[in-house]
Amino acid sequence: MEDEKRCLAALASIPDIGPLTIKKLLVAFESAQAVFGAAAAELAATGVGPKRVNAILRFSDWQGVRRMLERAEAAGMEVITIGGRGYPPTLALIPDCPPVLYVKGEIRKDDKYALGIVGTRKPTYYGLAQAENLAAGLAKKGFTVVSGLARGIDSAAHRGALKAGGRSIAVMGSGLDVPYPPENAVLMQKLAAGGAVITEFPPGTAPNKENFPRRNRIISALSLGILVVEAGKGSGSLITAECALEQGKEVFSIPGNISSAVSLGTNELIKRGARVVTGIDDIIEELAPVLKGFIAEGKLQTSCSPAKPLGNPLSSNEKLSPDERLVMGALGPEPRHIDEVAREIGFDAPRIMGVLLSLELKGVIRQSAGKKFFIC
DSSP: OHHHHHHHHHHHHSTTOOHHHHHHHHHHHSSHHHHHTOOHHHHHTTTOOHHHHHHHHHOOOHHHHHHHHHHHHHTTOEEEETTSTTOOHHHHTSTTOOSEEEEEEOOOGGGGSEEEEEOOSSOOHHHHHHHHHHHHHHHHTTOEEEEOOOTTHHHHHHHHHHHTTOEEEEEOSSOTTSOSSGGGHHHHHHHHHSEEEEESSOTTOOOOTTHHHHHHHHHHHTSSEEEEOOOOTTOHHHHHHHHHHHTTOEEEEOOOOTTOGGGHHHHHHHHTTOEEOSSHHHHHHHHGGGOHHHHHTTOSOSSOOOOOOOOOGGGGGGGSOHHHHHHHHHOOSSOEEHHHHHHHHTOOHHHHHHHHHHHHHTTSEEEETTTEEEEO
């Protein structure tokens, strides 16, 4: 099995040989080891093309593959291959399933009862709150929440599931040793402890732009359906929704403000037939036909509660100091840079940093990338 893992990793490392080609080769030869042992004529008979045939025949970087796998093991990653133990069955069903997965944490059989929650990296407070609350509600019912660890809605969904004591899986667009976004490194650790962080990209892979559309098919393949919370026109979240439709999965959408740019995509999905979601009952009702086993196992209660209403973080102002109230008055649901806030209220650097840290510890604001802060 170790030899097969090494050969699959080698195939995946060859430029221009992607998951579809690898799956075609595995169907023809039944194993990656047999692919590397095949003659040129046998490889050509599969229809993969002469350029790919030559690339396979000329491959020689076995030491590089060995070092990469050792690097993964040293970093605490489990390497799972298609057809091997632990590979998610629903992922194996898609035509372009990744031949190799790098995993931190644990993928369980119960993770087949999963829902993907995705959305914009620049959400409103409304979107953040709904993503977190709906994820928490689903987690309490026993669902695994799947998302992409991106800033904004993805991160809120992961946090909601973990806060509820549930499981969550993050699908990354980089190597597991290259946390992205960097500020989510701690969240990655929590997900590995309370679920899993997975990627098809080997250690050392940078978060290149083209990686993220690729990882979206994995998010949808692991999920019974995809919930899009907030998404602008052309959002990557809509690519995930398209993947779900292609895979025969349900698509859900939260209605948004018709004048908000981050609601253009979600409202368009609703017009195209996505199920409107105002609480987790809507999701469970739609998925009922595929949840029979879940219900039979006693993991899903028959009475479901809607997502929690939006809270008002400013209701705790009576517990804030005068300086904290000034800073809260300058902040809102959209991230603002620390320097901009300091200039507006006339605080120097040490004073504004101290107040922001205090507010973060009280849980009423959060920090996003680039020293920007917003009310949560």
